[in-house]
Amino acid sequence: MQQAEDKRLTDVISVPRRAERRSIGAILDAASPNVLLLPAVVIVLVLSLFPLIVSLYLSLSRFQFVRGGFQITFIGFRNYEKLLFGSEQRHFLGKLGVIEPIWLVLLAVLGVSMAVMFFQYATSSRMKPFGLIMRVITVALTAAFALLMASTLSGEGLPGTIVVTLIFVFGSVTLQYFIGLGLALLLSQNLPGKRFFRIAFLLPMMITPVGIGFLFKMLTNTTQGPFAPLWIALGLIDYSWVQDAGTARLAVIIGDVWQWTPFMFIILLAALEGVSRETVEAGLVDGANRTQLFRFILLPEIVPVSTTLILIRLIEAFKIVDMPNILTGGGPGTATESVTLHAYNNWRALDLGLSSALSYLLLFTVTFVAMVFVNFVRHRAIEAVG
């Protein structure tokens, strides 16, 4: 960052400098690495890193309004304690139930596959102490998240905001990816009218999530929405989507899928169109059939793109707030309350400490999921098809 002081600074391209007269232009030119990079660095330092540090402090304190201002008292980890073990536990983590058999099977599959991967690594020559420690932590955390999801979603359980957020993220990103990929594959055939479909499919991405929330609320209205005759015929006139936890969550996921499938679709389509015909023809000369073409020529091309796309969407999807806020208001109860909405509600109740603690837990979860995805899914997937 402070390259001006660093004598080892080298340009990739050597700029011919006229040393005899150092005009202002020449000085500016020589300083161009700093002039170009520093604004971005300063903005991120002041508006992201610094607030993040302050937030960390806030999350460790109690924020109170007192006469003529506010008062911040340091209380250590009590906010986190409240969220993970104390009075807010049910809200954030959820209420644990007895795990149902179907979940036990899924957990067992996950556990066995993690154990296999772990032992493969531990006995392989690539083993390093640091890598081993990181993997132990990863396995433990993944198991904890999986157990939490399984037990809050079965029987007596009641999922908390973190579980709800994870459901939203995994549900909507998976659906978006597969619908987007399907549509992209269909459109990569040279069908007439392709441009129309491309533009039409792109539109939802441009609409504000707040607007989409209202739009879906309008469409699912049982007396004034377009499907009212259907509801009446089915005798569901007083029924409301958002009164039931399952369908309310589904509604939020549908809204999110509707909005973000275009993002997956349009980039996957561009990637498919980027596969050159020579490559395909070379494959044909070698006698490849359609399945082999897909497996050996298309797949290696789209898997790296896909993993990046999924990563982008994973990161963005964790921030979901406006859609549930408008569509369901977080209800019924807290069934569709995402962590961001939870934090926002706490902020409105002026509990800034708890709000910051929540956002730190969210940040931790996002970072963990992104890390696991990059290190354990992305690399493997790219190697597998490479």
Next chain:
Amino acid sequence: MAATPKNRSWFMASNPFKMSPMWKLISYFILGIWTTIVLFPLYWLFITAFKKPIDVQAGPRYLPFIDFQPTLDTWNDLLFQQGNFVLRPYTNTIIIGIVSAILALIIGTAASYALNRFTYRPKPGLIGVFILCIVLMVVLIGVGLPWFAAVAVGLGIFFLLAQTIGKRFKGTMGNSDIAFWLISQRMLPPIAVIIPIYVMFQQASLLNTHIGVIIAYTSVNLPLVIWFMRDYFNSIPIELEESAFIDGASRYTVLWRIVLPLAMPGLIATFLIVLVFAWNEYTLALFLTGAETQTMPLLVAAQNATRGPQWWNISVLVTLMIAPIVVLAIFLERYIAKGILVGAVKG
């Protein structure tokens, strides 16, 4: 990466897998279903904007002129009778969206170009000193010093320290570290940084001003620009720049005259994406704006009135809000996919 028209899709018409009519029919059927899923809600939104309240409340009406008479009443009421109710948020959204998108594009493009063409060796020690100086600045502002004096003092101390003890720091990082650090800021949930930003802006009297929101949006969108543009510059041959340097051009001339025109498709795509994010942003606006700087998403969200949602009003507002973006998207559609594909996906 970019496909030339001659050398397009693997499934092109001249390929040996001629589509059977049956398969073609199935393809169109599936595409048709998704088109309906996408366009029907938008159609419903659009026609609701032209309905009278009675036409909404009496149950669904599907076709204008046939089962209801379209009217401009709601438009007239919102745009002309109530004046600033809509027009002010609308102009706010336009100003904030465009200015912040342009700023993010300029700063982010400069940074990603620099990260691509120069080698940086930042020292973690110096960065630590810099952060300490920022903390000092904030403490000074908190103590009651005017903010410009505090900034001057903070920067002054930093440069003093950098010049005197700066050279003694060991250990360096590389370009990819800087890039990763900048891009990873996108992972931050806005809620994690908004409270300190709120307090900071309050101290600097930036709350409820256009500048405040613009600064915040610029910083949120910066990582995206850097991410998308970073590898775009890789695809531009460096020889073009070198020959210009031999002719005595400065770095800025080269950037302006040669690099940016070549990167235009990427710039357009990135601009559109960033503009959409700023245009639709809700969480930050909620905290940072007030009555005068309210943006459209807030106005729309505020329509959850207690008397029951007034769908005709909401429809007009949402239609107004998405119209410019949709028009832009239709014209710039061809740039979007390629721009992001080249930029983001290799990173």
